[in-house]
Amino acid sequence: MTRPTRPQSAPAEAATSATPVLELRGIRKSFGSNVVLDGIDLAVQAGEVVVLVGPSGCGKSTLLRCAIGLEQIDGGEVLLDGSVVSGAQRDQQxxxxxxxVFQSYDLFPNMTVLDNVTLAPTLVRNADKAQAEERARALLARVGLAEKADAWPNTLSGGQQQRVAICRALAMDPEVLLLDEVTAALDPEMVHEVLQVVLELADEGLTMLIVTHEMSFARAIADRVVMLDGGVVVEEGGPDFFEHPQTERARAFLRTFEFHRVGR
Amino acid sequence: MGAEFLFQGATIQRLLAGLGVTLRISLISVALSVPLGVVMGVLFTRKNRVLRAVLRVYLDFIRVMPQLVLLFLVFFGSASSLGLNFSGEVASIIVFTAWGAAELGDLVRAALEAIPQSQYDGAFALGLTSKQTFARVILPQALRSLLPPSVNLVTRIIKTTSLCMLIGVVEVVRVGQQIIDFNRFDYPMGALWTYATLALLYFVICWPLSLLSRWLEKRSSR
Structure with a gap:
């Protein structure tokens, strides 16, 4: 899995000038006495793909859920294009x-694939039904599921369902797409088809914040890698994070993906 | 054969009229139970503890009481202690509505709670309001799993309305008894034929409902 360098990808330079699409400032979150996020700062520039890695339970998923407002944050703020959106009651807009996009796809089982994709545009954006359907079919075609538009979600494989879930999110033209371990629930042979779609989206310049355990995928897609552990950012770097981790914790984490036979 | 009396005079018409009373009590009770039960079920899933406790006590009270006791309670109890004189039919509708709403409320609660949190999360992430989420995502899914047991509940209500004759409602079983009493001396086997006819009438009404419930169940597990 390789990815050509994109012309617009110069995030390191852009970071200093442009306002980030998504910015997290000092995010703190506890569940009871368990501090999951202890002051996270993170900015995602337009067109940038940031990959969050770290050991299980380090708060990567929680950070995404806080960013979109599924979890109330205990401190800090979430900014979209420079304006704070993390009020007590985030508005629908x-x-x-x-x-x-979630680990378990979570398509709505009571509607067809097409209706899953058109629901939010017609309901939230009051989009014209015919136009929304046309758009949805185009999105489905792009992920290779044009012929599945009228199928029911439970007749699709996990990989197909996850690709529909991606279309469902894209139908709303999000400024930034959050992917939460989108292949963790998939059979190994389906992982590739989903990640290929994500990789293509990255090449088209979609801004993404990705949580993944697929290290080779992370290496292929990341403009920037952020490692979380113990509720804080441990290390932040370019794709060379994987070859040259700076901190001991990052090195220890990356070693858990390698296999060594004793006595060789 | 000894069953000729069934086709004499107005016997059949009287039985059908009795069946009409049975169905009227059942259907009015069901029609009233549906909105009440849905509201109750939705309230049940709220986090308010007092509300839940009140609903739980109500549901358990209705459940542990034999329907006959509830009928006596409403028909005689309300007359003697509250001075309200309900007709037998009104008392019956009150009892079966209270019962149906409680049972349906519990079914609605179970159906709503069976929907995983991730469905709410998915709708939230798409920007749907909580009202839109409930109407377009949650409720349709809940209805699917709710329909088969609800149809069964209707069958149970129809069958149980036979108790209403004990507070003087002339429904189909009571009519049957009148017919038996009327023909007791001329047709010694009359009771058997009459009860067989009653069984057939109940079967004709309830069997299609049972089939419908099974079909819905098969469909919802698709």
Whole structure:
């Protein structure tokens, strides 16, 4: 899995000038006495793909859920294009500017694939039904599921369902797409078809914040890698994070993906 | 054969009129139970503890009481202690509505709670309001799993209305008894034929409902 360098991808330079699409400032979140996020700062520039890695339970998913407002944050703020959207009651308008795809796809089983994709545009954006359907079919065609438009979600494989879930999120034209371990629930042979779609989206310049355990995928897609552990950012770097981790914790984490036979 | 009396005079018409009373009590009770039960079920899933406790006590009270006791309670109890004189039919509708709403409320609660949190999360992430989420995502799914047991509940209500004759309602079983009493001396086997006819009438009404419930169940597990 390789990805050609994109012409617009110069995030390191852009970071200093442009306002980030998504910015998290000092995000704190606890569940009871368990501090999951202890002051996270993170900015995602337009067109940038940021990959969050870290050991299980380090708060990566929680951070995404806080960013989109599924979890109330205990401290800090979430900014979209420079304006704060993390008030006690985030308005519907701000919510629709971010998209999220979940580990367990969570398509709505009571409607067809096409209706899953057109639901939010027609309901939230009052889009014309025919136009929304046309758009949905185009999105489905792009992920190779044109012929599945009228199928029911439970007749699709996990990989197909996840690709529909991606279309469903894209139908709202999110400024930033959050992907939460989108392949963790998939059989190995389906992982590739989903990640290929995500990779293509990255090449088209979609801004994404991705949580994944697929290290080779992370290496292929990341403009920037952020490692979380113990509720804080441990290390942040370019794709060379994987070859040259700076901190001992990052090195220890990356070693857990390698296999060594004893006595060789 | 000894069953000729069934086709003499107005016997059949009287039985059908009795069946009409049975169905009227059942259907009015069901029609009233549906909105009440849905509201109750939705309230049940709220986090308010007092509300839940009140509903739980109500549901358990209705459940542990034999329907006959509830009928006596409403028909005689309200007359003697509250001075309200309900007709037998009104008392019956009150009892079966209270019962149907409680049972349906519990079914609605179970159906709503069976929907995973991730469905709410998915709708939230798409920007749907909580009202839109409930109307377009949650409720249709809940209805699907709710329909088969609800149809069964209707069958149970129809059958149980036979108790209403004990507070003087002339429904189909009571009519049957009148017919038996009327023909007791001329047709010694009259009771058997009459009860067989009653069984057939109940079967004709309830069997299609049972089939419908099974069909819905098969469909919802698709």
């Amino acid at each position: 701000a919510r629709t500017r971010m998209g999220m």
